[in-house]
Amino acid sequence: MTLKGYQFDKAKVTPEADAQLYSYLAQSYDNKVISGLTATATGLNVYLAAGKALVQGRLVENGQQAQLTAQANKIGYVCIVIDLTQTNTSTGTPGTSDYVPVNNQLRLELVETLNKQNLNAGGFVYTFPLYAYEATAATVTLTKVSDSFRDVFHDTKEIAWTGNLTAGTAIYDDFSRFRSLICYGISQNKTQFVIEVDLTKSLISSELGGRDFVSNIAIGSHAEGAANREWKLAVGTVLAKNNTTLDARYRDGTGNWVASSSTATFIYKIVGVY
Template sequence: MTLTMHQADRNYVTPANDASLYSSLVDDTNGTLNRGNKLGITVNGLMATVNTGQAVIQGRLVEVVKPENVTLPPNSTGKICLTVDLSKTNDVIGQAGTPEYSVKVNQVYLAVVTGDVLQDDLNNGGIVYQLPIGSFNSSTTTATVSVIKNVFNDTGWKDLDIASTGAKLWGTNPYAQYRVRNSVVYLRWRGVDVTNANNGNQIGRVPWSFRPDVEITGSASDIGADSIYPTIAYVNETTTLWVQVVANHMGNLCGSISYPLT
């Protein structure tokens, strides 16, 4: 049979199916919960201690039940990550259904990462997802640590796709970004040049799953050498963020828009 229902009578719901359901219910976001000591981090020398707390990672509830220590490498910078690693095998003690039965979970652990953070899609064949909860900077014998606030249901600021529209970033500290928090999409941009972009006005594209159901408009501006020129920005159901440019003022566009996901 090619059709099933995982929550059917007498059926067995696997951890993978359970995680897939929970992940979809929170829009496939990951982050820490307001539980315990919120995964606070202290450091003594090169020893970092992660306090109690919980996080949702790819639909899996991860908990630090007691403070956990991890050793930081000397003379390095990097991140402390809660890591879900499905390549590991959990250890089983006793017989299922008996009081002695227990599972030692090896598929989650703290990892110190000095290179790229791995963030596979665990619900679509991925193996490893690392959620940064702290960043560190160490010397030979000591380190400083800053807690990374992963507010649940918050993607954090991510770069818009401007390559597909041909827009360019220009000037001091430019950006074109989006963020999704609690089912609201926030767009912001500064120092965007659309002179050679599609139609001479397209800034970038939001991911398809975050597109609005109708075209959204908002105020924006172009900062010229001597004046600031008002304009109108749009983001439409085809995912495109674009502006109604004024004359030839296309080179230093700034603005922001937000809209709820339906």
């Protein structure tokens, strides 16, 4: 039978189906720390506090402070690692008090390179970064990965703008009351994307003529002739946060970023986050 229902009597609900549901309901709050999981370092040891996170729709809890040891002169990330290539085991007898599941698919680890496969679409490994670290011969410096931490119970949102914002155009709504903007759009190859713009930060983009911008992201590729085009979106604001512009660029065959046409990429909705 191809039609399945999970929230029904006598239905078999797999962990994957459960995670897909929670991930969809959480939307932008998936892959976020719910509480705790702060880290400190002494020498080459990293100590991660107890806490909880929602990772790929899976609730993960660290019940007590954990210790990880970094190798000298390395850089990387303090991560929650979900590895579905491993097999979970158990001890004791199911249905009795001595039954204990052993989760080999979940661990805390220091990794050098992030691997973010979509576990809800056939992927197997997801490394969720809590902190970046840099180790010298004797000490570790930690930098919080701010995008992984959010008080998911106190964010307030409202629709800030809807319309058709294309490359090279601007809108003049006053967004100064928001901490960030979540932009929903469609790229050249009809790929839908979501990009969150942190209005508390500002960078300078040499690719955009030195203009200030607050976030950018590669939004997919599109085969056009012999060139394989990689598209880039940049959303910029002035310091007053009330003049927002969008640029869409593609990388040509020689690796240079080139301005796209005004219809190549557009944003149709912006949600403000307080």
